[in-house]
Amino acid sequence: MTVDLFFQYLFAGVTYGSIYAIVAIGFNIIYNSTGIINFAQGEFVMLGGMISISLLQFMPLPLAIIVAVLATMLVGALVEILFIRWLERPSVMQMIIITIGVSILLREVALHIWGESIRSLPYFYGNEITTFSLGSVHISPQVLWVIAACGFMVCGLSLFFKFTPTGREMRACSVNRTAAILCGINTRNMVTFSFMLSAGIGAMAGCVMSPITYTQYDCGTGLAIKGFTVAILGGLGNSMAAVAAGLLLGIIEAFSVSVVPLAFQDAIAITILLIILFIKPHGLFGSSEAARLRDF
Amino acid sequence: MKVSKTNKILCLCALVILTQVTTTLTGTQYYLTQLTMAAYYGLVVIGLGVLMGYAGQISIGHAGFFAIGGYISAAMTTHNLVQLQDTPIISFCSQMGLLMERQDIYGDQLLTFAPWAACVTALLLAALIAFFLGIPVLKLKGHYLAMATLGFGTIIYRLVLATPLFGEADGISEVPAFTLLPAIGSLPPIMVSGDFGLRVINYYLAWGVLIIGMILLLNLIDSRVGRALRSLHSSEEAAEASGVHTSGCKVYVFVISAVYAALAGVLLTHYNAGIGPSEASVMKSVRYVALVAVGGMTNLWGTLIVGISLTFLSLRGVFGSYDDAVFAAILIGVMLFSPAGILSLRGCLLPSKQEIAPAKEENL
Numbered sequence: 001m002t003v004d005l006f007f008q009y010l011f012a013g014v015t016y017g018s019i020y021a022i023v024a025i026g027f028n029i030i031y032n033s034t035g036i037i038n039f040a041q042g043e044f045v046m047l048g049g050m051i052s053i054s055l056l057q058f059m060p061l062p063l064a065i066i067v068a069v070l071a072t073m074l075v076g077a078l079v080e081i082l083f084i085r086w087l088e089r090p091s092v093m094q095m096i097i098i099t100i101g102v103s104i105l106l107r108e109v110a111l112h113i114w115g116e117s118i119r120s121l122p123y124f125y126g127n128e129i130t131t132f133s134l135g136s137v138h139i140s141p142q143v144l145w146v147i148a149a150c151g152f153m154v155c156g157l158s159l160f161f162k163f164t165p166t167g168r169e170m171r172a173c174s175v176n177r178t179a180a181i182l183c184g185i186n187t188r189n190m191v192t193f194s195f196m197l198s199a200g201i202g203a204m205a206g207c208v209m210s211p212i213t214y215t216q217y218d219c220g221t222g223l224a225i226k227g228f229t230v231a232i233l234g235g236l237g238n239s240m241a242a243v244a245a246g247l248l249l250g251i252i253e254a255f256s257v258s259v260v261p262l263a264f265q266d267a268i269a270i271t272i273l274l275i276i277l278f279i280k281p282h283g284l285f286g287s288s289e290a291a292r293l294r295d296f
Numbered sequence: 297m298k299v300s301k302t303n304k305i306l307c308l309c310a311l312v313i314l315t316q317v318t319t320t321l322t323g324t325q326y327y328l329t330q331l332t333m334a335a336y337y338g339l340v341v342i343g344l345g346v347l348m349g350y351a352g353q354i355s356i357g358h359a360g361f362f363a364i365g366g367y368i369s370a371a372m373t374t375h376n377l378v379q380l381q382d383t384p385i386i387s388f389c390s391q392m393g394l395l396m397e398r399q400d401i402y403g404d405q406l407l408t409f410a411p412w413a414a415c416v417t418a419l420l421l422a423a424l425i426a427f428f429l430g431i432p433v434l435k436l437k438g439h440y441l442a443m444a445t446l447g448f449g450t451i452i453y454r455l456v457l458a459t460p461l462f463g464e465a466d467g468i469s470e471v472p473a474f475t476l477l478p479a480i481g482s483l484p485p486i487m488v489s490g491d492f493g494l495r496v497i498n499y500y501l502a503w504g505v506l507i508i509g510m511i512l513l514l515n516l517i518d519s520r521v522g523r524a525l526r527s528l529h530s531s532e533e534a535a536e537a538s539g540v541h542t543s544g545c546k547v548y549v550f551v552i553s554a555v556y557a558a559l560a561g562v563l564l565t566h567y568n569a570g571i572g573p574s575e576a577s578v579m580k581s582v583r584y585v586a587l588v589a590v591g592g593m594t595n596l597w598g599t600l601i602v603g604i605s606l607t608f609l610s611l612r613g614v615f616g617s618y619d620d621a622v623f624a625a626i627l628i629g630v631m632l633f634s635p636a637g638i639l640s641l642r643g644c645l646l647p648s649k650q651e652i653a654p655a656k657e658e659n660l
Contacts, residue, residue: 037439083628091635092438093354097589098631100356100582104624112617221578225450228443263458270447270454277444278432 007137009254015143015212017250018150022205023227024234024242025157026198032174032237033194036095040079040103041202041227042220043110047072048203049215050110053119061124069203075106076199080192103220110217121210142211149208153201154243170194174237222266229273235283245284301514304597305507312503316496328499329490330611334604335502336564339509341587341603342596343556346513348585349593350522351549352529353434354442356581357449361554363456363576364425365418365561370468370571371461372414377407389413398472411474415562419555426554430547446578453576467572474566476501488566498567505563506600509556513596516552521545579620586627592636 023041030038052068059067083098084090090098123130124145131138161167172180173190180187206215213219230249234241249269256268276283319325344358377395380386389395389409396410409417433444456462463469473489486497516522528535528542536542565571574580587606591599606626609615615622 037443083632087632093348093352093593094631094635096354096439096442097585098628100585101624101628101631104579104582104620105628108618108621108624225443225447229447232440232443261458264454267451267454270451273447274433274444277436277440281436281440 004136007135009258010251011137011139011143013251013254014247015146015250016253017247018147018243019205019209019213019223019246020226020230020249021243021246022150022153022201023223024230024246025154025239026202026205027227027231028237028239028242029157029194029198029201031231033170033191034084036084036099037228038195038198039096039099039224040106040220041198042222042224043103043106044072044076044199044202044220045206045209045223046110046215046217046220047075047106047199048206049121049210049219050114050119050206050217051203052207053121053210053215054114056121061122065204065207068207069200072203072206073196073200076195076197077192079199080195084195085188085192103224107218107220114217116217118214118216119210120214121207123211124208140212142208146208146212149204150243153204154239157201157239166193225266225273226269229269229276232273232281233276233284235285238283238285241283241285248284301518305511308507308510312500312507316499320496325495327612328495330608332495332499332502332567333564333611334608335499335506336560336567337584337607338506338600338604339560340557340584341591341607342506342510342513342600343553344584345588345591345593345596345599345603346516346525347549347553348588349595349599350517350525350529351546352525353546353550354585355445355550355553356442356578356585357445357447357452358553358557358584359576359578359580360449360452361422361426361557362561362580363452363571363573364422365558366565366571366575367456367462367468367561368418368421369411369414369562370471370565372409372417373411373472374408374468374470375461377409378405381407396472400470408472411472411566415474415559418562419558422554422558423551426551427547430550431543434543434546434550446581449576449578449581453573453578456573456576462573465573467570468565469570471565471569471571473569474563488563490567490569502563502567505559509559510596510600517596521548525549582627583623586623590626590630594636 023045026041026044027037030036030041048068051071052064055064055067058064079102083102084095087094123140123142125141128140131140132144133139161171169180169185170190170193172183172185173187177187180190226249230246231242233249234243234245249272252272253265253269256265260268315331316328319327340358340362344355347353347355373396377386381390386395394410394413396408398406398408400406429448433441433448436444457464473487473491475485475487477486479485484494484497486501487494488498488501490498517525524535524540524542524545527538527540528545532542561571561575587603588599590606591602606623610619610623
């Protein structure tokens with residue numbers, strides 16, 4: 001493998017890796033506030049892409065993306081209010097089945113609205129063949145958009161959780177819900193808010209990746225599995241580790257193409273997931289001592 | 297009023313015969329085709345029902361086991377071995393009677409494994425995979441278990457889609473009939489095939505397999521293993537403290553339910569004379585979980601009834617293009633309003649039932 005090829009693969013890996021990282025962060029936000037793995041996370045990504053593509057006919061691109069993100073946040077809030085908010089002490093099995101049901105419903109709705117056709121947003125800058133040359137490596141400007149958007153979201157989120165009152169309340173909620181209630185935090189609203197936040201982040205990811213990966217009504221499932229792999233790899237609930245794990249998985253996948261056929265690419269991510277689940281279910285960066293206190 | 301197990305089985309048998317007679321009398325025998333297929337899917341669903349309801353372990357990868365059964369037997373009974381005829385292994389298999397010779401529609405010679413050899417191989421393979429997958433996977437709980445089994449199902453789907461031997465996106469067609477008993481005198485042969493003349497026999501065959509499977513599972517539930525399972529469902533620590541080999545029990549049931557799914561896969565593949573990758577898809581696995589959940593996790597009869605009737609309606613195309621959406625809506629509705637299954641709704645009328653129902657899904 002030449003040096004050029006190495007960097008080309010590396011950039012492809014980082015691009016996909018940052019998308020996986022965003023999906024994983026979406027998982028983590030909801031997991032932290034509720035203890036639920038939201039199996040419909042991938043559908044938020046799909047919805048973001050689809051809505052922005054449809055809105056593009058009526059408004060300029062930046063506005064379409066903003067409205068799409070807001071609309072998806074609304075969907076996220078609706079999902080929480082309709083299906084999750086009023087359940088009294090739901091079991092894990094119940095939550096798994098409900099969120100899977102929601103993901104299928106969202107997918108079917110998308111199928112009936114947008115059909116089976118594959119769509120995409122236009123490139124934010126230039127077109128398919130515009131490239132930057134970094135030395136001898138060619139990079140599409142969209143790749144930079146993806147990486148920038150991911151970086152922006154990660155920084156924005158960590159600032160949000162550290163410095164804003166709402167962010168702090170959400171963290172309090174995830175650490176100890178009873179104590180949070182005693183401090184006068186409306187935990188139910190925090191849960192709704194975490195669904196909105198994670199839907200919005202997913203939708204944003206769906207918009208920036210759409211020009212590269214295209215959007216179809218069923219593209220969410222694959223992303224959800226990858227995102228979950230990344231969330232587990234980094235340790236469930238740990239968003240910073242999810243970024244590192246996302247990049248790692250993206251790069252492994254990109255390089256795996258040079259060894260095994262493309263058709264098996266997805267199988268590789270899942271094999272990694274299974275191996276991690278078997279030997280280190282608390283993640284690569286999680287501490288095994290804290291893990292001993294939890295159920296896997 | 298408590299109906300005994302034997303009476304329930306007899307009722308089911310009577311219903312099966314009644315249905316067949318009714319369809320013959322009214323000239324609506326075409327229903328039998330879907331009823332046969334529904335019975336095979338029912339086999340997957342009751343196997344999964346024991347795993348989910350009694351052992352308390354979710355599996356979103358059962359379509360994977362179904363596909364292992366279907367694809368292995370389809371590939372073995374259609375892959376032509378004529379060119380390898382003289383290699384020692386193949387001639388050894390031939391001497392053992394494992395091979396079947398026939399002609400394809402163009403008159404070319406076709407040498408493949410016999411369906412029963414393929415069936416045994418498929419079931420053994422499914423059991424082995426379930427065993428070696430179950431040991432690490434069943435140590436996990438909740439979300440982790442769900443994702444791990446989902447991951448397994450997805451890997452099988454990807455493998456099937458990417459392997460030329462399994463026909464990639466086209467699947468495998470022209471799978472021969474599975475002859476269980478050759479024609480004796482004037483009696484017709486008993487074989488699993490989609491031939492119209494054999495529709496009634498196949499109907500009884502499928503339901504026979506389903507009823508036998510049901511009896512075996514009911515016995516399992518009432519056995520020592522069944523009691524161990526229920527104890528580990530309500531509290532794994534307590535079960536372990538009372539000397540139940542919890543991990544062994546879970547793997548045991550996982551293997552059994554995998555074999556049920558694989559057997560259904562084998563038989564349905566011979567009945568349909570082919571199998572496609574959609575049988576291995578995640579949506580199928582989710583559908584099996586949905587049927588179990590709707591029927592009631594700890595209610596094998598409910599699972600059977602709901603599994604058969606919903607699958608039958610879906611196969612008849614009653615839900616049209618909203619098929620998946622209907623399943624999702626039912627799934628959500630049941631989980632929200634009646635997590636112990638749709639048949640437990642009558643528990644609202646009978647207070648004794650109501651007390652039992654919520655206690656059952658505390659765990660996992």
